[in-house]
Every structure is written in structure tokens, then in C-alpha cells.
Amino acid sequence: MLSKKEKKLIREIWERLSPVAEDIGADALLRMFASFPGTKTYFSHLDISRGSAHLSSHGKKIVLAIAEGAKDISQLTVTLAPLQTLHAYQLRIDPTNFKLLSHCMLVTLACYLGEGFTPEAHAAMDKFLSAFAAVLAEKYR
Amino acid sequence: MVTWTDFERATIQDIFSKIDYDVVGSAALSRCLIVYPWTQRYFGSFGNLYNAAAISSNPRVAAHGRVVLGGLEKALQNMDDIKQAFADLSVLHSEKLQVDPDNFKLLADCLTIVVASQLGKSFTPEVHAAFAKFLAVVVAALRKQYH
Numbered sequence: 001m002l003s004k005k006e007k008k009l010i011r012e013i014w015e016r017l018s019p020v021a022e023d024i025g026a027d028a029l030l031r032m033f034a035s036f037p038g039t040k041t042y043f044s045h046l047d048i049s050r051g052s053a054h055l056s057s058h059g060k061k062i063v064l065a066i067a068e069g070a071k072d073i074s075q076l077t078v079t080l081a082p083l084q085t086l087h088a089y090q091l092r093i094d095p096t097n098f099k100l101l102s103h104c105m106l107v108t109l110a111c112y113l114g115e116g117f118t119p120e121a122h123a124a125m126d127k128f129l130s131a132f133a134a135v136l137a138e139k140y141r
Numbered sequence: 142m143v144t145w146t147d148f149e150r151a152t153i154q155d156i157f158s159k160i161d162y163d164v165v166g167s168a169a170l171s172r173c174l175i176v177y178p179w180t181q182r183y184f185g186s187f188g189n190l191y192n193a194a195a196i197s198s199n200p201r202v203a204a205h206g207r208v209v210l211g212g213l214e215k216a217l218q219n220m221d222d223i224k225q226a227f228a229d230l231s232v233l234h235s236e237k238l239q240v241d242p243d244n245f246k247l248l249a250d251c252l253t254i255v256v257a258s259q260l261g262k263s264f265t266p267e268v269h270a271a272f273a274k275f276l277a278v279v280v281a282a283l284r285k286q287y288h
Contacts, residue, residue, distance in 0.1 A: 027266070034270035050266075103250055107269060110257035117258050119193050122251075123176040 002131075006124035007073050013109070013121065014067035021067070024108055025059020026050075031104040039097055066105075069132055076135045088139035095140065098133035105129060143278050145220060152271040156256060157217055165255055166206030171197045172251040173244075180244055209248070216279050224282045231286035242284045249276040 033040050046054040110117045175193045189195040219226035234240045257264045
């Protein structure tokens, strides 16, 4: 459950980070690949080394999708409908991996925002990313 | 048997040399109680945990955070056999404290995030991965004596 205050906090953080979506996204992905090597198996078709164009563009895609969802959290199912289909029928990424990326995203935010990533912001963001992941996996079965 | 690369050993030592145990311990435990409020079930005797502000300023939370960091330092000093070093702690958590071992991961995640916010850009993906491996070994050691 997200309060109005939390939704606003989440929206504002992603608005602030959208201009550096590539950096945030690439950082989170790199962390995930380093800490959870099994996740690399989904990217055998891309160059995911540090600094690669694929990593930046893929990171950007992910962050912008999250930022879009953050604009109106009550509409997540509508906003994510096309991505739900993509993940369920084409990508078929095991949903446990969403938790791993979410955790790495939180670490990236902590590195970028420092003290600004307060416990309140952390709690709100963790809840939002869990909800986002749950909606993303809705069409799986 | 866990094997550590030179990079991992050096990195983990370096992290612990840079962090303030009081600050990090307290912040990590507070975060855990705030972000995952169900973990408060183990701290019924700690007094006021009603909101984030109360938790962050609760002296018993701060003191306990320091105890947790002390435990991690023990792991650091016994990196080549954390399982053995933590055998008694594992029994304590399982039989006396009766903590659901899934909670260890929650606290480990909060600790990672606190360290990340302290170290900023120097908490690179590689440093992060080394730290994550260390915490995973600690968590596994704490889980070991649960039957």
C-alpha cells in the first residue's frame, strides 16, 4: 500500500533521474550481472560489458518504463499492458529476477542519492518496485 | 568451502575500515524495521517503534545495530571459516531467538543500501558484488544450525 506522500516521493525521484536514465539503468544492470551472474543468461544476444551501447540503451529503456509507471501508480496495469505481454510471451524472464534487479536498482539509487535516499524513500521505492514487478508478471499464467 | 579472491578480501577489509560501525549498524537495523515492518516482531521490548522517526532515534535500535556490526566484524576476522565462527550464533538465532532466517537477507539488503549511500560512487558494481558475497556467506552461516 502506497500513501499519497509516498507516491509523490516516488514520482519526484524518477522525474529527477529520467534525464540520466542511461546511467542509472546501466549501473543497476551492471550490479545485477556482477552480484547475480545467472541473470546474464538472458542477455547472450547483447554486449553487456561496461560502457557498451547495448547496456546504456537497455538500461535507459528499463528506467524510462519505471519512470512512466511512477507518473500514475494507480494505472500501472494499464501503463504496463504492452510490457506485460512482452515479458510473458516473448522474454519469459523468470520473475524471481525482477526482485534481483529491483534490489540492484535500490543500491544504484542509494549510490546516486546518498543521504537523500532516506529510509522513507527506500521503503516507498521498494514497495513501488515490488508492485511494478508483480504487475509485469501478471500475464505469465 | 568459500574461496575469496585477493580483490574480494581487500575490498571487504577496505569497506569495514571506511564505515562507522555505530552509524552503519544503527542505520541498517532502523531501515530494516522501517522498510520491512514485520521484522519489528522480534523487537517487542524495544519501546517506541511507531514510525520511522521513532525507530531512527530509538537508542535500543542503535545499540542493537552496533551488536550486529560486531557480529559482522567477527565474520571479517574469520573469513576463511565463517560457518564455524558463527555456529553458536546460528544456534542462538534458531533456538533461543527463533528468528525466521529469511529475515537475515532483509537485514543484509538494508546494510548493503546503507553502505552504498555512505560510499557513493566508490561502491562500484564490483565492490558491491564482493560485499554481497560476504553477506551471503554470513547469512548462510547463520542459517546453518536451523533444523
